[in-house]
Amino acid sequence: MKSVEEINKLTEEDTDRIIQMAWEDRTPFEAIEFQFGLKEKDVIEFMRLHSQRSSFQMWRKRMSGRITKHVQKRVSVDPRFKCSLQRSISLNKISKR
Template sequence: MKLPNLDSETIDRIIEMAWEDRTPMEAIEAQFGLLEKQVIALMRQQMKESSFRMWRERVTKRKTKHLKKREFIAGRFKSKNQKS
């Protein structure tokens, strides 16, 4: 999958956001323009295989990683580093 050229600081922030339980994939897309498939490809590229598998299992089970699956809207935490 074709990924845009990203600096190491941006890659680190995307990985951090992808690991966070309450940061939805849509927030990563809004801030960095990466689709969920691109985030998965980036994570696969940047992580050890065992860490990637652990992350995928974790993300797959989380309702909070996708806005459409969330049961809550109000009270959502928003990092100061996150764009609208």
């Protein structure tokens, strides 16, 4: 678990991105850990420190029990952090206008 000092050393851009990723339904905690080294407990502490009390409580209520926030609980076989609705890019196609 990271200390409060280590969490506070993150840049403002990193802080904003972690908050954004934490609020996104389809971004798993493992993606946050992969990019920033914060485990789920660290993200919870991070959100507690960087959110208003009511916002933190709303976030915790929203995230508790959410299957999409954990890679192991997902049904998807694809190990990448990618939305299944995202279009795949084909290099051989020319866009038509």
